[in-house]
Amino acid sequence: MFWPRFLSFFILIGLFSISILLKNIYGRIIFAVIFSIGAFGLVYEVLSMFEKIDKKSYKLATSITGAIIILCIVFELGFKFTIIIPALLVVVMFITLLDHRKYDDSLDRMINSASAIMMTILPLLFLPIIYMVGEGTTYQGREWLIALILITKSGDTGAYCIGMIYNKISGGKNHKIVPNISPKKSWEGTIGGCLSSVAVSICFFDLNTSAILIGILLFFGGFYGDLAESALKRTCGVKDSGTIIPGMGGIYDVLDSLLLNAPMFYFFMILKNVL
Numbered sequence: 001m002f003w004p005r006f007l008s009f010f011i012l013i014g015l016f017s018i019s020i021l022l023k024n025i026y027g028r029i030i031f032a033v034i035f036s037i038g039a040f041g042l043v044y045e046v047l048s049m050f051e052k053i054d055k056k057s058y059k060l061a062t063s064i065t066g067a068i069i070i071l072c073i074v075f076e077l078g079f080k081f082t083i084i085i086p087a088l089l090v091v092v093m094f095i096t097l098l099d100h101r102k103y104d105d106s107l108d109r110m111i112n113s114a115s116a117i118m119m120t121i122l123p124l125l126f127l128p129i130i131y132m133v134g135e136g137t138t139y140q141g142r143e144w145l146i147a148l149i150l151i152t153k154s155g156d157t158g159a160y161c162i163g164m165i166y167n168k169i170s171g172g173k174n175h176k177i178v179p180n181i182s183p184k185k186s187w188e189g190t191i192g193g194c195l196s197s198v199a200v201s202i203c204f205f206d207l208n209t210s211a212i213l214i215g216i217l218l219f220f221g222g223f224y225g226d227l228a229e230s231a232l233k234r235t236c237g238v239k240d241s242g243t244i245i246p247g248m249g250g251i252y253d254v255l256d257s258l259l260l261n262a263p264m265f266y267f268f269m270i271l272k273n274v275l
Helices: 002-021 025-052 059-074 079-096 100-124 126-131 140-169 187-205 209-236 251-271
Strands: none
Touching: 002 025, 002 140, 025 059, 025 100, 025 126, 025 209, 025 251, 059 079, 059 100, 059 126, 079 100, 100 126, 100 251, 126 140, 126 251, 140 187, 140 209, 140 251, 187 209, 209 251
């Protein structure tokens, strides 16, 4: 399990790093490819989980719509063009309601598809929005995106490592937070993860109140994002959201902690007059 996970991590980090370091159209294209595929897979996985509890949808059309929305943002096609894509999907779904013989089925599919877009693409699109800040000039958005991801993921890693270490030292007597949703999460790991996020935040923003606040905010945003996915997986009766990434599960398993953090981080930067 370690080597597939390590290889997947290495490839993902490598591609993402290239999209950040190449400060030209090629870097943007790589970023667009990564995140449009990610958007497609994210929506597809969520709707596949819905199917486990007999909630049908327009899975393929909705997943393609999610990918196109991300492409529109990265290539700056404008709000009017971006919003027309999901609008056209809604129009098509409404047309299916005209078949009275399948009214209930069509309505369920429409509601589930719209829910998936709201749950996944709406928060996800803030990642390319942040990436595009200063594109072609200062490229400041790329730096903010790196900060967002590293602060969030350092919290995940810190919580896992500290929780595991304390569990071994205490002989399995760590204190669980929400065992009915995520049995491995403990108070000890949570404290360690929060300190890790704050430490990385200070590295980016220097030692000040804002850096500490961002670290705490992004840790708990990632924490609750992970819990939300765990609750959804338990509801749908699945262990992983998917198997597309060897050793790491599905795309949702990778992005869960960022879905809450991306809009929160963007909003915080607005309040601080940074973006």
